[in-house]
Amino acid sequence: MNHIRKIWRSDGAIAWTFMAPGLLLLALFVFWPIIYSVPLAFTDYSVIAETNYIGFDNFTRAWKDNDFHISLLNSLTYVLIVPFIQLFSILLAILVNSAVPGVKWFRTAYYIPVVTSMVAVAIIWNWLLSPNGVVNFLLVSAGILPEKIAWLSNQKTALGTVMFVTMWKGLGYYMMIYLAGLQSVPKEMSEAAMIDGANRMQVIRHITIPLLRPYVLFCTMISLMSAIRVFDEVFVLSGGTGGPGTATLTSSLYIYDRGFKQFEFGYASALGLIVSIIIAVLSVVIFRFNQKGGVNSY
Structure with a gap:
């Protein structure tokens, strides 16, 4: 009995115990759907x-599906x-890590886009990027x-514009x-290093970034998966169509269209499985490339 109490405490x-509610939600709404979709x-x-x-x-059909090829290419272009994102986030983090007046205000300002609703972001950027908008x-x-x-x-600028909005919205998250x-x-x-004659950029390149390698690995993998699975920005900014034409049609948007608009759940699951395999392969490559580094390596 005492042994059980020790384990419990x-x-x-x-x-x-604290993780149990979150793990239960993940099991019900993430892990189980993934397992069931196979x-x-x-x-x-x-x-x-x-x-x-x-x-x-379904996989043979995906091999011949031109729209899926276009959506997959757009998703890979998003990468x-x-x-x-990583470079600008590191530079912003270095900037707001300095003891300068108003630095807390800058941290808050850069993080506001992260917590702003995507619908609100879309309304703002649609206005800014309209033919008669401020940007033009x-x-x-x-x-x-x-x-x-x-x-x-x-069609020539739509995907790049949505990518820019995604980068603008995500900078604050990775910066933190x-x-x-x-x-x-x-x-x-x-x-x-500075006493030995290194300038600020040399310190950042040869000391700061190598010591941040574990964080670079984590952020790169997260942003890679988010880029390939991007949905919210494209859905809202394109009106859910992936237009004009197929210019902003990403894999997630196409899978959503096949599954929840055309009700082809089997085919949508096959497409999702293909995309998941691609993400897994790219994640392994990035993990192998960024294994070394960090404070403990020095």
């Missing part, structure tokens, strides 16, 4: 009709913003653009993670 038991991908699941096992037919006015007035551009209605990492970096190492 241990730090591990207390930690599991066998579903091999069927022609129907809500009202009979469900039949069809083997790899291009990952390095920029400033760029045309400065002579950068010869004429106004419909940023979200032009890197800011936490900077708190663990010994200042003595940077000070010693």
Whole structure:
């Protein structure tokens, strides 16, 4: 009995007790749907009709589905913003980690987009990026653009514009993670390097960023998965269509369309499984590339 009490009062038991509600929610709404979707991908699941096992037919169809290829290419193109998000987030974290007047205000200002509703963000950016919006006015007035551009209605600029909005909205989130990492970096190492003649950029490149490698690994993997699975920004800014045409059609939006608009749940599950495998492969590559680094490595 005393042994059971000791276990119950241990730090591990207390930690599991606090995590239990969150783990239960994850099990019900994340893990179980993932597990259930795997066998579903091999069927022609129907809500009202009979469900039949069809083997790899859904995957064969995906191989020939041009719209899925376009959506997958757009999602992989979205990955291009990952390095920029990480770089700018690190620079912002270094900036707000300095003891300058008003630094708390800057931290709050940079984090506001993270907690702002995507609907509100879409309304703001739709207004800013409209043909008669502020962005066009400033760029045309400065002579950068010869004429106004419909940023979200032009097939050449729509995807890049949505990617920019995603980067703008996510910078504050990753900045806070890197800011936490900077708190663990010994200042003595940077000070010693500067005494030896290193400038600020050399310190950031050769000391700060290598010491932040574990945080870079975590943030890169999270942003990579978010980029490939991007849905909210594209859905709201394109009106749920992935337009104009298929310019902003991402894999998540296409899977949503197949599953919840066309009710092809088996095919949607197969597409989701393909995307998950791609994310897993890219995550393994990034993990292998960023294994070394951090304070404990030095």
